Amino acid sequence: MGKADFLQLVYEQTDEFMAQIEAPTLFIVQQFYPKEAILQFRQKVFEAGLETEPSWHPLFDDCPDYHRLHDNYPKAWVKSKMHATYYHGWYEHNRATFDFFREIFEVKNFLAGMDKSAHIHQIPSDGAIARVNIHHYPQGGGYQTEHIDPMTQFAKIQTIVQASQYGQDFSEGGVYAKASAESEPFMIDPHTEPGDLMVMSPGIHHGVAPIDPDAAYDWKQNAGRWMVMPIILYSDYPHAKNVKPKQV
Ligand SMILES: [Fe+2]
DSSP states (O other), X not given: OBHHHHHHXXXXXXXXXXXXXXXXXXXXXXXXXXXXXXXXXXXXHHHHHHHSOXXXXXXXXXXXXXXXXXXXXXXXSSOEEEEEEEEETTOGGGHXXXXXXXXXXXXXXXXXXXXXXXTTXXXXXXSEEEEEEEEEEOTTTOEEEEEEOOOXXXXXXEXXXXXXXXXXXXXXXXXXEOSSTTSOOEEOGGGOOTTOEEEEOTTSOEEEEOSSTTSOOOTTSSOSEEEEEEEEEEOSSXXXXXXXXXXX
């Protein structure tokens, strides 16, 4: 569907929309963002990744923006091989990025029953914050194990912005979802273009099948599968509602 129809469904027929999400229905919102704008954003993230060393930081008030290589880390909540970048909404230097993705944060706040502008510029000690996650699954087997995500009040839906062109950036593997645990995986990428928004329940089985597994693995190549996920999440300060994803 188109962006205007999607936003109308969310804001004016909210119960109907959530019933469809839980059915489960996968929505592909075509050109939620202009293709060129998303590809430019991806290019900037890619270049920034080459200029700084990968690192990891817990989500406390001193957490910087950072990027990290996930390589089958044994203690990971969900095993994966990917390069992930994290931008935080409380930093002034990210203002343009968070304005750009604002409509997605607003939808999440609305579905949580909160003011549409909540959380976007909060700091970790406030409890929950806004973050833009960028996942890069390189060719040569970038993947994410099948899992389900916790359905917190801020994550009643998952919203994934497509940032790769299937058939060009990669031709095998990619993001999939299953209608039920026993269902065949539905491969989503062939049905999308960069800038499209995928919307589905966090609670359905999903993952990323290995990207072009026969190619050489190199995260310093701007190919493979890229996706952008604006999310609201609890910080790492102790919080009763801080729940983690679960491998299945
Ligand atoms: Fe997930």
